[in-house]
Amino acid sequence: NVEASIPEPLREAWREHKYFVRHVETTLARSLYNCDELAAYSGTALAFRDRLIIEWNKTQQRQTFTDQKRVYYLSLEFLMGRTLDNAMLNVGLKDVARDGLSDLGFRIEDVINQEHDAALGNGGLGRLAACFLDSMATLNYPAWGYGLRYRYGIFKQEIVNGYQVEIPDYWLDNNPWEFPRHEITVDIQFYGNVKKYQDENGRISNSWEDGEIVQAIAYDVPIPGYGTKTTNNLRLWSSKASSGEFDFQKFNAGDYESAVADQQRAETISAVLYPNDNLERGKELRLKQQYFWCAASLFDIVRRFKKTKRAWAEFPDQVAIQLNDTHPTLAIVELQRILIDKEGLEWDEAWNIVTKTFGYTNHTVLPEALEKWSVPLMQNLLPRHLQIIYEVNLFFLQSVEKRFPNDRDILSRVSIIEESHPKMVRMAYLAIIGSHKVNGVAELHSDLLKSTLFKDFVKIYGPDRFTNVTNGITPRRWLHQANPRLSALIAEKLGGYDFLKDLTLLDKVEAFVDDKAFREEWAVIKRENKLRLARHIKATTGFDVNPNALFDVQVKRIHEYKRQQLNIFGVIHRYLSIKAMSAEEKKKVVPRVSIFGGKAAPGYWMAKTIIHLINNVADVVNKDPEVGDLLKVIFIADYNVSKAEIICPASDISEHISTAGTEGSGTSNMKFVLNGGLIIGTCDGANIEITREIGEQNIFLFGNLAEDVEDLRHRHFYGDFKLDPQLERVFDAIKDNVFGDKADFSALTSSIEEHGDYYLVSDDFNSYITTHEMVDEAFQNQEEWLAKSITSVARMGFFSMDRVTNEYADSIWNVEPLDVTD
Numbered sequence: 001n002v003e004a005s006i007p008e009p010l011r012e013a014w015r016e017h018k019y020f021v022r023h024v025e026t027t028l029a030r031s032l033y034n035c036d037e038l039a040a041y042s043g044t045a046l047a048f049r050d051r052l053i054i055e056w057n058k059t060q061q062r063q064t065f066t067d068q069k070r071v072y073y074l075s076l077e078f079l080m081g082r083t084l085d086n087a088m089l090n091v092g093l094k095d096v097a098r099d100g101l102s103d104l105g106f107r108i109e110d111v112i113n114q115e116h117d118a119a120l121g122n123g124g125l126g127r128l129a130a131c132f133l134d135s136m137a138t139l140n141y142p143a144w145g146y147g148l149r150y151r152y153g154i155f156k157q158e159i160v161n162g163y164q165v166e167i168p169d170y171w172l173d174n175n176p177w178e179f180p181r182h183e184i185t186v187d188i189q190f191y192g193n194v195k196k197y198q199d200e201n202g203r204i205s206n207s208w209e210d211g212e213i214v215q216a217i218a219y220d221v222p223i224p225g226y227g228t229k230t231t232n233n234l235r236l237w238s239s240k241a242s243s244g245e246f247d248f249q250k251f252n253a254g255d256y257e258s259a260v261a262d263q264q265r266a267e268t269i270s271a272v273l274y275p276n277d278n279l280e281r282g283k284e285l286r287l288k289q290q291y292f293w294c295a296a297s298l299f300d301i302v303r304r305f306k307k308t309k310r311a312w313a314e315f316p317d318q319v320a321i322q323l324n325d326t327h328p329t330l331a332i333v334e335l336q337r338i339l340i341d342k343e344g345l346e347w348d349e350a351w352n353i354v355t356k357t358f359g360y361t362n363h364t365v366l367p368e369a370l371e372k373w374s375v376p377l378m379q380n381l382l383p384r385h386l387q388i389i390y391e392v393n394l395f396f397l398q399s400v401e402k403r404f405p406n407d408r409d410i411l412s413r414v415s416i417i418e419e420s421h422p423k424m425v426r427m428a429y430l431a432i433i434g435s436h437k438v439n440g441v442a443e444l445h446s447d448l449l450k451s452t453l454f455k456d457f458v459k460i461y462g463p464d465r466f467t468n469v470t471n472g473i474t475p476r477r478w479l480h481q482a483n484p485r486l487s488a489l490i491a492e493k494l495g496g497y498d499f500l501k502d503l504t505l506l507d508k509v510e511a512f513v514d515d516k517a518f519r520e521e522w523a524v525i526k527r528e529n530k531l532r533l534a535r536h537i538k539a540t541t542g543f544d545v546n547p548n549a550l551f552d553v554q555v556k557r558i559h560e561y562k563r564q565q566l567n568i569f570g571v572i573h574r575y576l577s578i579k580a581m582s583a584e585e586k587k588k589v590v591p592r593v594s595i596f597g598g599k600a601a602p603g604y605w606m607a608k609t610i611i612h613l614i615n616n617v618a619d620v621v622n623k624d625p626e627v628g629d630l631l632k633v634i635f636i637a638d639y640n641v642s643k644a645e646i647i648c649p650a651s652d653i654s655e656h657i658s659t660a661g662t663e664g665s666g667t668s669n670m671k672f673v674l675n676g677g678l679i680i681g682t683c684d685g686a687n688i689e690i691t692r693e694i695g696e697q698n699i700f701l702f703g704n705l706a707e708d709v710e711d712l713r714h715r716h717f718y719g720d721f722k723l724d725p726q727l728e729r730v731f732d733a734i735k736d737n738v739f740g741d742k743a744d745f746s747a748l749t750s751s752i753e754e755h756g757d758y759y760l761v762s763d764d765f766n767s768y769i770t771t772h773e774m775v776d777e778a779f780q781n782q783e784e785w786l787a788k789s790i791t792s793v794a795r796m797g798f799f800s801m802d803r804v805t806n807e808y809a810d811s812i813w814n815v816e817p818l819d820v821t822d
């Protein structure tokens with residue numbers, strides 16, 4: 001137990017508010033008498049920050065001194081959420097802090113709630129990166145994250161008249177968790193041209209010249225592990241006009257305004273997180289972000305390596321770089337450029353180093369998400385990189401041709417360059433060719449990668465280049481922090497909190513499944529968590545929800561493939577059924593609260609239409625006196641990490657209902673089950689492995705299988721299809737304007753009725769409805785439901801992020817933890 005390991009004098013100092021008062025009075029220049037909740041937050045955060053800094057410095061010194069191999073996790077997104085609560089739990093002083101704040105008249109929850117989420121991500125991919133950081137620190141891996149310091153994180157969502165409205169998320173003011181490193185800067189070049197020259201050895205070399213320079217400035221964020229001294233670093237780059245450029249030339253020419261405009265243009269690079277999730281649109285600024293961040297990170301990594309004076313051949317023994325999706329693929333090209341153009345290595349020697357260094361994680365098979373950049377765009381922005389890409393491609397295709405001399409099509413299929421108009425650079429292919437390992441994020445997903453998207457590459461490189469590492473979640477945030485009472489109950493039975501560091505120990509919980517007192521406690525905790533969510537719903541939407549009702553939750557980015565439309569159509573079906581019931585029949589209905597949350601990409605009209613429909617249905621259903629408590633529909637605005645921490649522990653059932661074969665893994669499915677909720681889901685992503693672990697009697701699976709999808713889509717295409725009759729009844733209600741103007745939703749209904757139902761909503765509708773009836777029935781037997789809940793939690797050990805981190809470390813990175821036993 002981390003809490004217990006804190007020495008008494010330190011505890012005493014905190015109890016006496018020593019650090020808190022010092023920060024409030026001096027750092028914040030406030031008196032304790034005008035200390036409001038925000039100041040209390042800042043004072044507490046600064047006090048905890050001091051503790052992190054000390055361990056952070058020691059960790060960095062230790063890592064430099066031992067000079068073991070390090071991992072660099074490159075991600076354009078880190079969806080961190082709040083830091084204070086996590087820091088208090090990791091350091092082990094939350095209880096002391098609670099008492100201290102309470103003496104001064106503050107509730108710790110209110111203080112924690114003052115913090116703004118660090119929302120530098122869209123969804124699953126960004127949150128996975130954050131869970132990685134937590135786990136790598138907890139397991140003592142020498143690891144750094146590299147990302148961008150966006151001035152604006154993912155937009156804040158408001159719902160106005162049922163429509164999503166996006167508000168900029170300016171989050172940086174008074175952020176105590178970052179440290180500007182103004183001395184750590186890198187000049188990043190764009191545009192310009194390539195000149196050939198002969199170097200002193202008579203070798204023809206290339207030099208990239210005359211570009212525009214933008215400066216990258218490092219901002220560091222300490223990442224504490226749970227119950228360890230390791231505090232790793234997350235380095236985020238911020239862009240600024242390079243000082244040399246800005247000031248003098250234009251200023252002297254009297255052109256102040258245009259000098260300022262240049263400055264602003266440079267700062268634009270790190271200004272905003274692109275709010276697309278699983279959608280690629282080839283915007284130049286996005287490519288600039290990618291290169292800016294890759295180049296700054298690579299410069300930093302190479303600089304650190306060069307200080308050790310090792311031979312270049314040792315680079316892959318010292319450095320492992322993981323690419324979180326294809327967004328950082330330019331790092332591969334940048335390292336090759338540094339090695340051949342700057343360091344004078346031969347091509348083959350350099351390329352060998354590069355491929356040994358990189359690993360690439362793929363997160364999706366959706367074709368619209370696969371990154372491609374137009375050749376003319378890249379030619380203009382990164383002329384030298386494009387040359388290198390062409391060269392990589394040439395050597396690669398030559399080797400393929402040699403191996404498969406009779407296969408004429410394979411060359412055009414696997415070429416990094418797509419021969420379209422304009423030509424496009426296929427980033428996933430470049431990432432595969434430049435890495436030694438490629439992994440998917442759940443078994444089905446990894447299998448699909450090998451059998452579809454990357455089939456040719458399996459033929460070329462053999463199956464060993466491809467592997468699976470099923471995603472996980474950190475139990476520190478997603479159990480201990482989000483659900484402290486459940487965590488405490490488990491700790492009480494298991495004799496301590498060791499399970500937070502080895503989640504497989506949860507299996508010991510199963511022995512208590514018949515323990516009456518334990519079961520009662522378990523049920524009370526779920527109820528408390530539901531009440532907490534009910535209060536949030538009341539405060540934010542004004543609706544009262546019945547805490548005895550079945551809480552049915554779907555929270556995630558809004559996307560057609562995730563099928564929130566299937567859910568809301570199911571809700572309409574339920575509503576129409578209730579309306580048609582006699583009073584007697586109504587008595588048998590299990591009351592439900594259908595809870596939705598999630599953001600739509602601002603340009604994704606269909607997703608916005610789904611949000612609009614959900615809100616209009618809520619409007620009608622929640623006011624209908626014939627329905628009363630039997631059904632309520634809630635849309636929780638601005639779903640984010642800190643809301644997930646309230647929502648996950650409060651669900652009875654959650655929905656993970658993507659069209660089979662489309663969801664890479666899903667990670668919220670794991671969060672819900674770990675918090676004692678059951679799930680309804682398709683045979684997709686990690687749902688399949690969750691089923692394997694917890695048993696099929698503990699999950700509600702429905703729908704067509706991935707292997708049937710292609711055939712079903714074909715049938716739609718050839719008109720061999722009849723709309724499911726129950727779905728037809730739902731559409732009829734929509735077309736009778738029951739939920740507002742039908743015209744608002746015609747795109748949605750016609751995508752199913754007329755345009756091929758790509759996501760197979762109609763095909764799965766009947767099975768979905770029937771399975772929900774089974775959910776109702778199961779919920780009526782509370783004793784059995786409770787047993788399912790407890791058993792499932794007990795069997796979730798596999799989904800710890802620590803298992804994931806160790807698998808990457810062993811099978812991809814070849815890194816060892818750094819011993820910290822001082």
Ligand code: 26M
Binds near residue numbers: 279441667
């Ligand atoms: C791409 C180009 C331009 C702008 C944005 C993007 C982009 C951003 C985020 C594309 C994809 C992005 O994220 C995809 C994502 O979150 N994938 C999810 O990754 C999770 C972690 O592995 C999986 O659990 C989910 O199944 C998968 O959808």
